[in-house]
Each structure stands twice: as structure tokens, then as C-alpha cells.
Amino acid sequence: MTPKFSLKNLHKTFGTHSVLRGINLEIFPGESLVIIGGSGTGKSVLFKCLLGLMQADSGVLEMDGKNILKENAQENEDRLKDIGVVFQGSALFDSLTVWENVAFRLLYAERRGRQESKKIALQKLAAVGLKKNVADLYPSEISGGMARRVALARAIASQPQVLFFDEPTSGLDPIFSSTINQLIKKSVKELGVTALTITHDMTSARVIGDRIAVLYEGKIIWCGPAKDINKSDNPYVQQFIQGRPD
Amino acid sequence: MTWIFENLGRVFLAFVATTGRLFLFLLQALNQGLRPPYYGRQILRQIWEIGYLSLPVVGLTALFTGMVLALQSYTGFSRFNAENAIANVVVLSMTRELGPVLAGLMVAGRIGAAMAAEIGTMRVTEQIDALTTLSTNPQKYLIMPRLFAGITMLPFLVVVADIIGIFGGYCVSVYRLGFNASLYLEQTLNFVEIQDVTSGLIKAAVFGFIISLMGCYHGFTSKGGAQGVGKATTHAVVSASILILVANYILTSLLFEQGVS
Structure with missing residues (x-):
């Protein structure tokens, strides 16, 4: 292989x-x-x-x-x-809302429409266990654990290989760490990606x-x-x- | 004794290296940023930040400068019965020198610091790396909108500063020193020439470029966490302010030689 x-x-x-x-x-x-x-x-x-x-x-x-x-x-x-990345400190863009962060590549690199991008962002947020009401918040308004989930949603938003x-899991408590580990495992399996x-x-x-x-x-x-x-x-x-x- | 030359050499080499890095940064920014895609939202955001949100600080500075200028000119000119020249001094000083330089320095403090802090924080929190991994060129997304907004918004701010500064001089002259309002206005309008205004606008565009470039460069190259961002912010404001004063002299000389001044 x-x-x-x-x-x-x-x-x-x-x-x-x-x-x-x-x-x-x-x-x-x-x-x-x-x-x-x-x-x-x-x-x-x-x-x-x-x-x-x-x-x-x-x-x-x-x-x-x-x-x-x-x-x-x-x-x-x-x-x-073809690559999605989750950085250590999440590296979310402070000036953009959560959904804009998730849909960043769709909006700015793939030039898709805002409505379509938001729809995909909401799906990805749901996939990482975040509710719709988080979408319009700014990164400074969410917790570290939620930010890590958003970063994961952003990484998988454009179906990378x-x-x-x-x-x-750095900086997260054991429960959140465990949740993030399971989410990563689930995402890797479901998407069939190399991780x-x-x-x-x-x-x-x-x-x-x-x-x-x-x-x-x-x-x-x-x-x-x-x-x-x-x-x-x-x-x-x-x-x-x-x-x-x- | 040799330590003096060693230190001088070290400072000179550091200066040359920084200048070289700055030019490379600018070339990369232009090379990447002038090619599509263009980020309209980012450009509009920067126009709003630099153009609109700087209006209060630039307006207030110009207003009080115009007022002080009128008072000081009166104090000096009254010694040889030349009070009538106050309108001329105010309009000429504001449009040629004080409008662009003071607006430039105030915007350097406000916007240069903000740019360096924002981009520097993005650097140390890996947001710039994240941009790259999201297939978005940081030069195009972060640098070009700021350069564009700086170059286009400073002239706009200077026009506003000129008008408010002249208005400040008018208020003091008419309401405090007892000048005739219509005569003051007539003298102002008759004396000012289009070249006085355009030379100020040329300076403003150059100052806008300097402020944006220094803010972006120091932010983009910052490292070392919060302390690094702090240093980048200080360097951005100090270098932009000094370069504005140096550029002001060079531009004044050039415009003077060409007979524009």
C-alpha cells in the first residue's frame, strides 16, 4: 500500500x-x-x-x-x-462568529454562499455535539472545551482526506478530554480519513x-x-x- | 574603545537586516495581495476601522489645533499689526502640514497599535497558521485590506481634519478675537490654493501606507507570547511615527522642488 x-x-x-x-x-x-x-x-x-x-x-x-x-x-x-487541522489552542478567529469560523474555508477559499456555508456549519456543529444557539456567538463567549469542538467542526467542514x-486535549479537564478523544475517534472513523x-x-x-x-x-x-x-x-x-x- | 564600534556595527547590521526583512515582507504582500481573490468584507471592515472610527480622535485633534493656531498667530502677529494674516496662516498650516501630520500621528497611535496587536495576537495564538491551513493566504486576507484601507482612508481623514481645523481657527478668530466672520471666510477661500490641499493629500496617502505597513509588519513578525505582542505594538507606533516625520520632510522637499508646495 x-x-x-x-x-x-x-x-x-x-x-x-x-x-x-x-x-x-x-x-x-x-x-x-x-x-x-x-x-x-x-x-x-x-x-x-x-x-x-x-x-x-x-x-x-x-x-x-x-x-x-x-x-x-x-x-x-x-x-x-485536503487537510483539516485542529490547533493546540483551537486558533479560532476572534473577529468571526462560531459558524463563520466553522465555514471559513467554504466562505473564503471555496467562495460558497453564506446561506449554504452556514447550513453546512450548523450540521458540523451538531456533529461535534454543539447546539444551534452557539453558532452566532464569538469565540470569546464560549468555553475552552467548546472552542476545541468548534475547531474540530472547522477541520471537518470541507470533508478533508x-x-x-x-x-x-491540552488544557482540558479529564471529562472534556475524554469527550474530545471520542469525538476525534468518531470523526476519523466516519469520514474514513487519515489522522x-x-x-x-x-x-x-x-x-x-x-x-x-x-x-x-x-x-x-x-x-x-x-x-x-x-x-x-x-x-x-x-x-x-x-x-x-x- | 573597540566596544563602541562593535555596538555601532551591531546596531547598523540589525538596522540593515530589519530594513531588508521589511522590504521582503512588502514585496510578498504586494505579490500575493494584488492577485485575486480579494476579500471585500475585510477591506470594508478596515475602511470602517481606519476611516470611520478614527474620525473622533482626528476631528478633536484638528479642532483644538486650529483653535490654538489662531490664538498663537494672533499673539505673534499683533506685535507688528499683521492680525489679518491669521486666516491665511490657519488655512495654510492646516492643509499643508498640521492636517496630514497630526492626523497621521494620531492614526499611527490608534490604528498602528491596533493592527500590530491584532495581527500579533493572531500570530502567537496560531491563527495565522490556521489561515494558511484553511487555504487562505494571510498576506491577501490580513495585509492587503489594511494597506488598501490605510492608503485610501488617511486622505479622507485629512480632508475632514483640514475642514475642522479651519473651523476651529474661525471660531476663535470670530467669537473670541472679534474678527468679521464673512471677511475671515472670504480671506480663507481666496488664499487657499488647490495645490495646498493636494500636497496634504499626497502626504496623507503616504502616511497611511507607512502606518499600515508598520502595524502589519510588526504584528506579523511578532513572537514570544503577550510580551512579544506588546513589543510589536510599541515598535509599530514608534517606527510609524518616526517614519511619518521623516517622510513629511522628504515629501515637503520634493513637492517644494516641483513647485507644488
Whole structure:
């Protein structure tokens, strides 16, 4: 099977600080891969490289067999049409209402009408468990948990082929975290998309992921089915999943 | 002794690097922003923010400046019996210099800071990254509407400032200093030339461009959370204000050489 994403010997350095030190990873269509790792291990940099928000220094980074390190701005923009992203802090646009946030791509990139876009936005809000009356509120008027749901609704609004999640449960209480995990799992299954999640939350990783990859000091040190992670004999993996201090 | 040259060199290199980054930012904004799609709602929002919502602050500044100008001119001119020139001084000062410069500085404080804070917050909260992932070019969506609104709305504000400033001078001259109202108005209208107004409007358009560019650039390149946004806001206002004063001198010189001034 051709991988949806293929990363070979990917490097990224800032000044003298090497963040990604030869990442090798494949993500297959329809699977949900979770990349876990501690703070400062390079998760966010890898996430940005995959989205084209940051340029890797060397290596190969392919999506559907096409090297995205060589794409220009227009090609990146076109590629991103197939990708939905949920950012760590939700990244909702403060000046727009909730429904306008959800329908942003439909309104501004696809140039669909406001009525049609609002109808789709309301459907997506319902899909993530939000009521109609939230649609006309502004992001500052809703809670963090609701904002995360809105961000998920925005990510799935234009029927993407790939979903990216950056720390989807960070800053949420355990109940909300669990709800968001279930919503992500449900959305990925129903849409049949490929999903990539970056997190340091082991509970999230086990619920969302079909496979888990562990990032440590800029390298993938373990990758396998989510259910097998406990069997790993790598000391860092064991330390991470048990949450032991140094 | 060498530390002086080291520091001077460092400051100079930082200045050159920032200037280069600013030009690259502008080129990218123009390259992306001049091509469709255009975001009409964003343009209208910025026109509203810059043009309409700046009216009170620009109007008040112009009103009191015109009033003070009339009083000060009277104090000076009465020493050599030239009180009749007050109308001329007020209209000339307002249209050529004080209208555009004061409107520019007030808008730099109000709008330049707001732009840098808004875009800076969007940067540090990943909203600009979100725009990119939603297939919307941030240069087109955020920068061009602001540049367009800045360039077009500042001249409008300056026309308003000119009128209100002249009205302020009229009020003081007629109701406080006892000038004849119709004579004052006649003198104002006879003395002012179209070039006086157009030179002020040219300056205003340039100042609008400077304010928007500085606000957008410092906001767009801000980093480091709330502190970074604060710094971006300060830099936007300070750099826009200084550049307005520098540009004012350069434009005045150019317009003077061409005989427009």
C-alpha cells in the first residue's frame, strides 16, 4: 500500500540546535497515527513541517508520493485543501462568529454562499455535539472545551482526506478530554480519513491511535500498534508511558 | 574603545537586516495581495476601522489645533499689526502640514497599535497558521485590506481634519478675537490654493501606507507570547511615527522642488 505520508531521514536545525535528526516514518491511508513525546522533543516542529508551515532542511517528505519539500506556495495551498487541522489552542478567529469560523474555508477559499456555508456549519456543529444557539456567538463567549469542538467542526467542514491534531486535549479537564478523544475517534472513523495526532497525553494516544510513534531527541525511537506500546523494552518509552521522573 | 564600534556595527547590521526583512515582507504582500481573490468584507471592515472610527480622535485633534493656531498667530502677529494674516496662516498650516501630520500621528497611535496587536495576537495564538491551513493566504486576507484601507482612508481623514481645523481657527478668530466672520471666510477661500490641499493629500496617502505597513509588519513578525505582542505594538507606533516625520520632510522637499508646495 502506498503511504499517505512518507518521511525519510528528515532533518531540521535551528542555528546550532538540531531538532529533527533523521525522522523515518510512514502513515498509511485510513489509519490514525499518534506521535507522542515529551516537551522539546520536536513534535511541533515535525507537525509544522508536515503542514508546510515550516521547511525541513533535508530528507524526503512525501504526501501521496509527491515530495512536498519542493512544492511552491500555490502547491502547498492546493495540498492543504485536503487537510483539516485542529490547533493546540483551537486558533479560532476572534473577529468571526462560531459558524463563520466553522465555514471559513467554504466562505473564503471555496467562495460558497453564506446561506449554504452556514447550513453546512450548523450540521458540523451538531456533529461535534454543539447546539444551534452557539453558532452566532464569538469565540470569546464560549468555553475552552467548546472552542476545541468548534475547531474540530472547522477541520471537518470541507470533508478533508487528512486530519491533523496538535495536542487536542491540552488544557482540558479529564471529562472534556475524554469527550474530545471520542469525538476525534468518531470523526476519523466516519469520514474514513487519515489522522495524525501530536500529543503527550497517553490516554489520548491509546484512545485515538491505531499506531503510536514515540519521538525522542528528534528521532522516532519506537513505532507500533497502540496496544503493543506497553510491551516496548525501550527505557524512554517505558518512562514516558509510566510518567516516571528522571 | 573597540566596544563602541562593535555596538555601532551591531546596531547598523540589525538596522540593515530589519530594513531588508521589511522590504521582503512588502514585496510578498504586494505579490500575493494584488492577485485575486480579494476579500471585500475585510477591506470594508478596515475602511470602517481606519476611516470611520478614527474620525473622533482626528476631528478633536484638528479642532483644538486650529483653535490654538489662531490664538498663537494672533499673539505673534499683533506685535507688528499683521492680525489679518491669521486666516491665511490657519488655512495654510492646516492643509499643508498640521492636517496630514497630526492626523497621521494620531492614526499611527490608534490604528498602528491596533493592527500590530491584532495581527500579533493572531500570530502567537496560531491563527495565522490556521489561515494558511484553511487555504487562505494571510498576506491577501490580513495585509492587503489594511494597506488598501490605510492608503485610501488617511486622505479622507485629512480632508475632514483640514475642514475642522479651519473651523476651529474661525471660531476663535470670530467669537473670541472679534474678527468679521464673512471677511475671515472670504480671506480663507481666496488664499487657499488647490495645490495646498493636494500636497496634504499626497502626504496623507503616504502616511497611511507607512502606518499600515508598520502595524502589519510588526504584528506579523511578532513572537514570544503577550510580551512579544506588546513589543510589536510599541515598535509599530514608534517606527510609524518616526517614519511619518521623516517622510513629511522628504515629501515637503520634493513637492517644494516641483513647485507644488
